Amino acid sequence: MKKTTLSLLILLGMWACSKAPKTLPDEEYGKLTDDDKRKIEHALDGIQVADSDLELTLFASEPMMMNPTNMDIDAQGRVWICEGYNYRNKLNPKNPYNPKGDRILIMEDSDKDGKADKSQVFYQGEDINSALGISVLGNKVIVSCSPNVFLFTDENNDGKADKKEIIFTNLKGVQHDHAIHAFSFGPDGKLYFNGGNEVETLSDKNGKELTDDLGRPFSTYKQGKVFRCDIDGSNVEILGHNFRNNYEVALDSYGRMWQSDNDDDGNKGVRINYVMDYGNYGYKDEITGASWRERRTNWESEIPLRHWHLNDPGVVPNLLQTGAGSPTGMIVYEGKLLPEKYQNQVIHCDAGPNVVRSYPVTKNGAGFTATINNILDGSKRDQWFRPSDVTVAPDGSIFVADWYDPGVGGHAMGDSVRGRIYRIAPKGEAYTVPKFDFTTAEGCVEALQNANISVRYLAWTKLHSLQTQAEEALLKLWKADDSRMRARALWLLGKIKGKEAKYLQEAASDKDEDIRITAIRLSRELSINNMAMLQKLATDPSAQVRREVALAIRHKNTSDAAEIWATLANQYDGKDRWYLEALGISADNQWDSFFAAYLAKAGEKWKTEAAAKDLVWRSRSNDNIFRLAELAKNEKDNLRYFRAFDFQNNTEKTKVLLGMLDGGNAKADVMTLVFKHLEVNSAKNDPLFKSLLPKVLAGITNPADYLDLVKRYEMKDQSERLSTMAMTDSVLGGEAAKIQVKLNGIGALQQLTRSKDEAIVRKAIGVYGGVDEKPVTDFLVTLFNNNKLSLPVREQAMYAMYGWDSEEILWGLVKANKVSEEVLPIAKKILMGTWHSDIRTEAMKMFGADLDKELGDINTLAKLSGNATNGQKVFKMYCTACHLVKGEGVDFGPGLSEIGSKLSKTALYSAILNPSQGISFGYEGFKIKLKDGTETEGIVLSKTENDVNLKAIGSSTPTAIKRSTIVSMKQNEESLMPKFPLQKQEIVDLVEYLGTLKKQ
The missing domain is CATH 2.120.10.30 (TolB, C-terminal domain)
Structure with a gap:
């Protein structure tokens, strides 16, 4: 140089x-x-x-x-x-x-x-x-x-x-x-x-x-x-x-x-x-539309994976x-x-x-x-x-x-x-714009290679209009070394009228697997018979190519297509979930013919080979329930097969599942799973079901399974066990109490509050008080207004008045001066932070707690520094009733474990002070009126054919409401998040704490 x-x-x-x-x-x-x-x-x-x-x-x-x-x-x-x-x-x-x-x-x-x-x-x-x-x-x-x-x-x-x-x-x-x-x-x-x-x-x-x-x-x-x-x-x-x-x-x-x-x-x-x-x-359940939060068999252990139903066949x-x-x-x-x-x-x-x-x-x-x-x-x-x-x-x-x-x-x-x-x-690359010639084929081929989509659109459109006049220029690109540029040329060469088959044949035999893939995709868009090409590529050494063959025969209702699918299925290695799901997508609406063609080749492999068992798990063929039943009964990893029953449409499904019970001699876990997957109405009429249900319930050791069955079959005779579980299970106790009240009323709660052990009384009030039902609320009122009870018990009863219906009743009592002075301070706190915006406004006026003027504007607040330790205390007092942070709290509103990584101080203040301004999608509140005259409010997790699954305010577990009982369902304009009457320093400290919650 x-x-x-x-x-x-x-x-x-x-x-x-x-x-x-x-x-x-x-x-x-x-x-x-x-x-x-x-x-x-x-x-x-x-x-x-x-x-x-x-x-x-x-x-x-x-x-x-x-x-x-x-x-x-x-x-x-x-x-x-x-x-x-x-x-x-x-x-x-x-x-x-x-x-x-x-x-x-x-x-x-x-x-x-x-x-x-x-x-x-x-x-x-x-x-x-x-x-x-x-x-x-x-x-x-x-x-x-x-x-x-x-x-x-x-x-x-x-x-x-x-x-x-x-x-x-x-x-x-x-x-x-x-x-x-x-x-x-x-x-x-x-x-x-x-x-x-x-x-x-x-x-x-x-x-x-x-x-x-x-x-x-x-x-x-x-x-x-x-x-x-x-x-x-x-x-x-x-x-x-x-x-x-x-x-x-x-x-x-x-x-x-x-x-x-x-x-x-x-x-x-x-x-x-x-x-x-x-x-x-997989965002929602494929069949029912249920939320990922709703318990299901074989759900994923980690929430980020559970969120997408990744263990379900068909995802x-x-x-x-x-x-x-x-x-x-x-x-x-x-x-x-x-x-x-x-x-x-x-x-x-x-x-x-x-x-x-x-x-x-x-x-x-x-x-x-x-x-x-x-x-x-x-x-x-x-x-x-x-x-x-x-x-x-x-x-x-x-x-x-x-x-x-x-x-x-x-x-x-x-x-x-x-x-x-x-x-x-x-560094040092100034912004320049190349000059393009869109008038000639050669200029357009040059532009077709540009990284900008708008440039490529103009080039593609002109080249496509030129047809054979562009062929020579496109061939130079087709014969070049850059695979992606060759693919761009192929999309146009393959759409030259009269030349489609020529270029498809060339591309299908190309040494580059991505070009073979492009050929398959192109063939799907052309009105030509591509079955011979797909048959040849069905044994391609590349799994990527075979994936595309599978997708290309979707909804092709021919014997050739079924044979190709069987050929593809026989090459599944038992490890490649992408390949398995491509096969599943391919068989949509024709599982019976496709899977039959596979079985004709594979024989009884599904009983012994892992890959074939996966295909049974994924299959939706009408006769698949018999194979699923055998695998579910005999395989160690049987949860996945039981879950697969939920995706089967055969009307004999209940009969097949009940047949797995061996007259009551099946293993306890198998019997439990059978009862979890039966169709409720048809099962209730079966004498075997009626005779074995008590035995199944008695043999269940997993508390979640127990609750699922009691709720599923509305077992009113389980009151004693539900009551024990409510008082002893720190994770599912609240759910057990909720089911108990729904099935049997408040008798168990009343009996527990008669105990001479005050600790038991307070524990019972805390657990059952979280059930926001009128009979429970009415009983709580008799407790917190009873001056013969100890003050800690009365205070516990008042603290349990958090809840949509409870807060409305409490407001009526306060206005009527029917709340004892000893517990009134707690009532004030509840009402000034209630979910009901109208009640909250009136309560703050009544108690002189209109604090907005003291706070100043958000930009001014954002400049202040707070005490994160004190802010954590504020969070535990007001926020854990609805939000989870690092596993603590209630899974009702959005999780906040990393909120400091997502929102600036200004945004955090806005979210707290103006919660209705930015409601997270999926957390909108709905008010549901029922035929019995009652109302409930919460977050709609999902709507299935028969139910609306609602997560009630402050609850982490969903409640299924029968659609037939609903009069109306209206989305709230305001956020469900209350506007708490916090002092200025409390808010500053709270935001300081939230700002520390960042991705580790």
Whole structure:
């Protein structure tokens, strides 16, 4: 190298370093006030870049733009965002509202200095308030905003929407985080999109509900869903379901789908998924719709796994679980600008822990494993960093949208005027936009290889329209070495009319397994007979390829398809759950013929070989109950087989289960499990059932099993055992008391309170007093007003008046002056923190406890320091009745063990002082009126065909309410969380303590 060249490189390097943004050292950053940390000049200081090879720059910020919910970058390198300024503001009048509606902005760096200097409003209106998705496809822009998905067209390319159409409508989730999300252009020329679990179904632009290929309405699929459609919105398919809040689906060049999913807050179950086509992802019980919290046979030992029903047959495994969080935007980065370790990997935002990460993926059988690499991290400095989306620019750099807020949505925001857009690139790499030629096939093939989806859309569309005129240029890419680029070429070559079979045959014989996979996926989209190809690939050495063959024969009702399935099933190794679930998905609606074909080949292997036993466990064939019964009776690991009975539809199921009892000579655990899985009504009429039930109950040693059976069969003769359990079981005692009262009234409680041992009396009041039923409450009143009893007993009875119905009765007594002076102070405390907002308001006025004026505004409070030790005492006094922290408390509201990692001080104050402003999804309160005139209130865990499962206020165990007994069920506008009458210092100390609850 010449000396002058070397010197020039050194000078350029020094220049690049001098232009790189400097961040403050920890010591200096720590000296900044909270107000200073929020300022734009310190935006970069608050975010740590994990990779020393990368640099972070600020592309745009307030006041140019605010609250970016979603982002896209067009072929010109312009950044488009949906603003969420009006997020929930009409529902929360404390926040400002723009009557013109929210905006779609186009931001451009016209002077090439790496920062946006131009901003243009593409569209503004109340119909796009808090839109959650934007996709820019040439002069067309798709905006996702429940109840509609809009298609805007800029007909004269002036950066303004000239035409607005509706593609889909009647979507639930208006102003809701769990609504319809962004669209992505796939390598096959189709659109992929998803919706969280507020999106119960999908209707076309005319409001007609869509159906799957068998005519089943989309509403029959549970919870959050993934969809695919043609570019004009036609031919819609469901590609996955039973997610919670799957925020954004990302695709790679082979057509594989990846996305994230949020758990019920506080359960450390956030996950990343490879979306296997048509898979069930287990948020709710597949058959009944029951919550993951409701006890079931063979449930997982850890809550993050239990959350997704991972032990159930028919649930696709998770790729990776990342703990607590609020996952948002996602891409598959197939660019070349970033270092190699990020190339071809999923890159993802999680607003909860303030991070942007990549997830390096490794193939594992028919599935994948993944690890975590942090890219950006704001958790240690600026917890207001809330990355909402990530997008690839045409130069291969990535941009991150930052909602910038003390909280993470959840129906609330603490800051309405800030928002940032960042760019991540190797150090010294200025932002440039390549020039593209979309007029020629050669230019389009070059553009097709770009990392930016908007560029690829324009290239793909032109190449597809050229058909054979593009073939020669595409062939050069097809014959190149880059597997992913070859796949992109194949999607187009295989759609050249008259050439489909030629390129499919070539690809199906390719040495690259990912190309063979792409061939199978392509063949599914083409109107040609692909059975010969699938038959050949059914014995492919790659489990990944065989997985795709299985998915390709789903709903193919032919003998060839059954034979292919049997061939695939015979290659299952007994270890690969992904492969097993692919087989299960493949056999949907034709289990009888597929499984019969397998048995014809496998014979009696299901009795002896682990892999064949797994297939029996997964099978839904009509005659499978007989094989399940044999395995459930004889296998050591029999819980999984009994659980599998819950997914069988054979009308002979009860008869087969009862046959397993051997007339009462079966093992005790087998008998217990049989009785747990019988269909109640048919079983009660069987004489064998009636004769053996007492024996089964007597032989049960597991208290949870005992309670399940007593409740299931309404065994009123179990009063004595229930009473003993209520008083001795520290975990399930409250549930036993609840069942006892429901079945037999309060006789046991009355008898226990007559004991001469005051400790027993107080224990009984504490346990049974938690049952919020009128007979119990009426009895408690006679206790706390009885001055012949000791004061500790009376106080215990008053403390037991916490509860929806109890508090209402107590308020009536206090107003009527019918509460003894000795226990009145406790009554005041209960009523000033009651669940009833109307009672709470009146009680605070009556007792002179209106403290709001003393507290000051939230921003002022956030600057104060408290005593965490004292705050923990406040938490135990007021909060453990509904929240769990590190295993202590009641599992009613969201778990708070890591709340300090998720919410800043400002957000914590807001959650405590304004609980109705940000109700966590899944924790909304419902008021249910029953035919007997009573009311109850709590959280609806699930709705099944016959029951509504309600977790009553302050309870950790659900109660099944028969739908036939319900008059009405109305969602509350206000949070179930009471607004406690805390002193200012108590609140400051409480927030200080909550801030210490962070991920270890």
